[in-house]
Amino acid sequence: MNNILVIAEAFQGKLRKTSLPAVTFAAQLAGKTGGEFSIALLGSGISGLAGELSSFGAKSVYIVDAPEFTNYLAGPWAKAVVTLADKIGATAIAGVADTFTRDLFPRVAARLNAGMVSEVTAIFGEGADVTFQRPMWAGNVLGTVKVQTPKSVFSVRGTDFEPPAAGATSPVQNVTLAYEDDGKAKYVKFEPTVSARPDLGEASVVISGGRGLKDKAGFALLDEMADLLGAAIGATRAVVDAGICPNDLQVGQTGRVVAPQLYFAVGLSGAIQHVAGMKSSKVIVAINKDEEAPIFAVADYGLVGDVFKVIPELTEAIRKHKG
Amino acid sequence: MKILVTAKRVTDPDAKIRVKADGTGIETAGLEYKLNPFCENAIEEAVQLRDKLGGEVIAVTIGNDDAVQSLRSALAIGADRGIHVKLADEEMDSDLAARILAKVFQNESPDLFLLGKQAVDGDSSQVGQLVAEYLDLPQACFASAIEAAADKLTVTRELDGGLETIEVSLPAVVTADLRLNEPRLPTLPNVLKAKRKPVAEFTVGDLGIDPTLKVVTVAYEAPAARAGGIKVKSVEELMDKLINEAKAL
Numbered sequence: 362m363n364n365i366l367v368i369a370e371a372f373q374g375k376l377r378k379t380s381l382p383a384v385t386f387a388a389q390l391a392g393k394t395g396g397e398f399s400i401a402l403l404g405s406g407i408s409g410l411a412g413e414l415s416s417f418g419a420k421s422v423y424i425v426d427a428p429e430f431t432n433y434l435a436g437p438w439a440k441a442v443v444t445l446a447d448k449i450g451a452t453a454i455a456g457v458a459d460t461f462t463r464d465l466f467p468r469v470a471a472r473l474n475a476g477m478v479s480e481v482t483a484i485f486g487e488g489a490d491v492t493f494q495r496p497m498w499a500g501n502v503l504g505t506v507k508v509q510t511p512k513s514v515f516s517v518r519g520t521d522f523e524p525p526a527a528g529a530t531s532p533v534q535n536v537t538l539a540y541e542d543d544g545k546a547k548y549v550k551f552e553p554t555v556s557a558r559p560d561l562g563e564a565s566v567v568i569s570g571g572r573g574l575k576d577k578a579g580f581a582l583l584d585e586m587a588d589l590l591g592a593a594i595g596a597t598r599a600v601v602d603a604g605i606c607p608n609d610l611q612v613g614q615t616g617r618v619v620a621p622q623l624y625f626a627v628g629l630s631g632a633i634q635h636v637a638g639m640k641s642s643k644v645i646v647a648i649n650k651d652e653e654a655p656i657f658a659v660a661d662y663g664l665v666g667d668v669f670k671v672i673p674e675l676t677e678a679i680r681k682h683k684g
Numbered sequence: 685m686k687i688l689v690t691a692k693r694v695t696d697p698d699a700k701i702r703v704k705a706d707g708t709g710i711e712t713a714g715l716e717y718k719l720n721p722f723c724e725n726a727i728e729e730a731v732q733l734r735d736k737l738g739g740e741v742i743a744v745t746i747g748n749d750d751a752v753q754s755l756r757s758a759l760a761i762g763a764d765r766g767i768h769v770k771l772a773d774e775e776m777d778s779d780l781a782a783r784i785l786a787k788v789f790q791n792e793s794p795d796l797f798l799l800g801k802q803a804v805d806g807d808s809s810q811v812g813q814l815v816a817e818y819l820d821l822p823q824a825c826f827a828s829a830i831e832a833a834a835d836k837l838t839v840t841r842e843l844d845g846g847l848e849t850i851e852v853s854l855p856a857v858v859t860a861d862l863r864l865n866e867p868r869l870p871t872l873p874n875v876l877k878a879k880r881k882p883v884a885e886f887t888v889g890d891l892g893i894d895p896t897l898k899v900v901t902v903a904y905e906a907p908a909a910r911a912g913g914i915k916v917k918s919v920e921e922l923m924d925k926l927i928n929e930a931k932a933l
Contacts, residue, residue, distance in 0.1 A: 372845060434850070435813065435823050460843040464825045467778070467813035476779065476898030479808040492902060497807055501701040502710060505903040509896075545822035545853045549838065553846035562844075590933075602863060608828065608842045615722075615802065615862065617844070623932040633698060640910060644932045646922065652915075661913035662925050674919045682923065682933060 363396030366451035368442060369414055370461055371404045373553065376413045379562035382522035383457045384417050386481065386515065389522075390453070393487040398455075399423060400531070401445060403438065405431040411533040418528020423449070429540035432548035433461065439468035440541045446473065448536070458516035458618075459562075466514050475512035482521040499614040499637040519562060520620035520641050554607045561610065564593035565622045569612050569639065571597040573628020573649060573668050577605050582669070583627065586676040589683055595619065595639075597629045613638035628668040631656025648672070685739040685832065688794040689730040689763065690785070692720040693747050693754035694805045703906045709774070710904060717750065719757040722800025725860040728867040730798050731762035733832055739795075740764050744788050746781055748772045752883060759878035760870035766883035767792075769891065778806070779898045780888075782814030787891045789819060794855065796837070801826050801859040812859035822852040825859040 365387040370380040387398035400414045401423040408426045415422050423445060430441070442465070446454060454469055456462040458480045470477035483494040485505060493515070497504045561567060568587050574580045580600070587594050596606040598613060612619055614637040624642035629635060631647070631654055639645070640659050647660035650667050657663040664671060695701060696716040704711055719727075730741045743758035744767040745751045755766035769784050789797055802809035816823035824830075824839035828847070831838040841848045842861050852858075870878070888895050916922045926933045 435816070435825075439817060460826060460841075463809050464813060464823070467782075467810040468817040468823075470779070470810070471782070471814045471817035476777070477808075477810055478899060479778075479810060496907075497904075498695065498701040498710070498805055499697075499807065500907060502703055503905050503907050504901045505905075506899050506901050508899055510898045543820075545856075546824070547851040549849040549851055551843075551846055551848045560845075598862065607846075608861075608863065609844050609846065614804065614807065623926070623930075633700070644926070644930045645910075645913070646926070657915070658912065659910050661930065662922055663913060663915045664917075664919070664922050665915065671919060675922070678919055678923045679933070682927065 363391060363394040363453055364449070364451050365391055365396060365398040365453040365455055366446055366449065367398060367400045367419070368454065368456040368462070369400050369402045370456070371402060371407045371410055374406065376410045378524070379459065379519050379560065380457045381524050382519045383455045383517050384419070384525035385522040386484070386517040387455045388418065388525065389484055390455070390491070393484055394491055395488070399449060399451070401425065403430050403441060408535070415531045415533055416527055417525040417531070419531040421449070422531045422533045423536050424533060425536050425538050427537070427540065429542070434542070434546050434548060435464050435468055436546055437540055437542045438465055439472055441538045442469050443472040444538050445536060452511065453513045453515065455515045455517060457519040462516045466516055470514040473512045473514065474510060475514050476508040476510045477514040478506055478508060479516050481515050481517040496637070499633050500640065501633065518618060520618055554609050558587060559591065559593045561593045561595055561612065561617045561619050564591070566590045566592035567595050567612070567619050567621045567639070567642070568592045568625040568627060569595035569597065569629060570600060570627045571629025572599045574600070579669070580605050582672045586672060586679060589676065589679050597632070597635050626656050626660065627672065629656060630654045631659065685733055685737045685796060686792070686794040687730040687734060687739065687741045688789055688792055688797045689726050689741060689743050689758065690723050690799040691727060691743045691745045691754040691758035692723050692800065692803045693717050693745060693751045694720045694803055697721055697804045703904045707903045707905055717753070719754045720800050720803045722802055722804070722860055722862065724761070724867040725862060725864045726798040726800050727758045727761045727763060728865045729830060729860060732865065733796070733830070737832060742767060742792060742794065744769070744785065746771050746776065746784055755883055756878050757870070759881045760875045761868060762874070765881055768883055768885045770885060770887050775895065777897045777899045778808045778810035779814060780893070780895060782811045782818060783893055784888065784891060785811065786815050786818040787893055789815065796854060797857045799857070799859045801861050812857050816857040819857070821855055821857050823857045824850055824852050826861045827858050828861050828863040830858065830864070
């Protein structure tokens, strides 16, 4: 019997909604392997968020709220997660694949002597025969993997599991865990990306720009269109490398993976690494002056043209449409 | 500073990867291989740190006989010597790679272990963190800047939502992100010099490591191709399609 512990995330005092598809994964896995799942949230001053986690049918919601957990550090947090997992008899740990779990979960897996599967996109089979699908080679290959150890750790692709469905109300339990800090790592500071726009992972429309927009001034061309659509802005690696956009706007194999209802690819060629991060979008629009650009092969609607002419025109048309 | 650094050999990141018809792996015929781009960043950083602070850079790879080529690439960038642990990719998972690297670390006792934040074939992004836990060392993953002092590093990490700075005491494990530096193109004299630098070879047995895998890949398949779309001729036509056909606006 599988007992799955989902690690939810708080960020700057709020529940990170993008961490919730892991609950859906856990519910599916519990269904297929005859088990149950719980949700845990660690942090400081986060007790008030328990209510947002208690309506998904989890067996329990565990809140670890203590000042020591104000800032994340991999070593002490891995120890805390494993202590909690042992305490409640968890056999599997799950969370959404993002920079938090990428950093933390392998350490948790090592402590649990568990096999870890990164970026799970689907669950196959059931019972002891359960296997997991995960993208490899920038999504050009889908591997099916099997965990050989009694315990397992999963990071799951948030774009491949729905936000959790409402379920029975879960009891909330406050848990006190020792904060075991060996002092080898020290938090110094966090500089958040300041943006009034929605998060890339949560927006229903994403507008990504590439080198075709040339510079910061060119990139600013996307602002008005994004404002009108309530869209998030994304970028290619080249644009981030050039310092035009902050790193956390990079969409692709090694950045964020998004799957909005509508994705605009503006002045970007469609390198394998970028396409890996956006090809699950529902509707893809590509605008590029090079009609041979590979992005047109994945776009539902392609428009060959100069982005500096097309974007103002398109922005105007959207403004009219939105009335 | 004595620095251990990874040099994984991967398929060309820009190559179109195809799955074998029987689903047992990928088609390797005609594929080119390169040094993992994130390892390149790690090696460049290691060499820069050594040039500034003195010490030694040891590159380590795990792979079949051909993996020695990525060690030569690392040596051409400026690493001093290489360690080749012979084991085919198919016989490895992130955990075994981490246990091998942890053993190499224990044998060499470096001050710093720099790794790429992920390899662009498996895309798991686990190995550095696993090594850190196995060795009970502090980690700083997804580094975009490293400042070194005598007994500690100050590292900037690229996270979802912003940039974080942490300090780690040495020895430490750091994984490199793409913006850590601009890896140099090795010069011809350095490529030639790299051929004469020493490379030690080990098997998993030599290192006394249990080769049992925790995660096995049982099948490979190609993802469903996205159905091709259409080209529109104007912004007007695009708006019409988005509103009336896709109902996306």
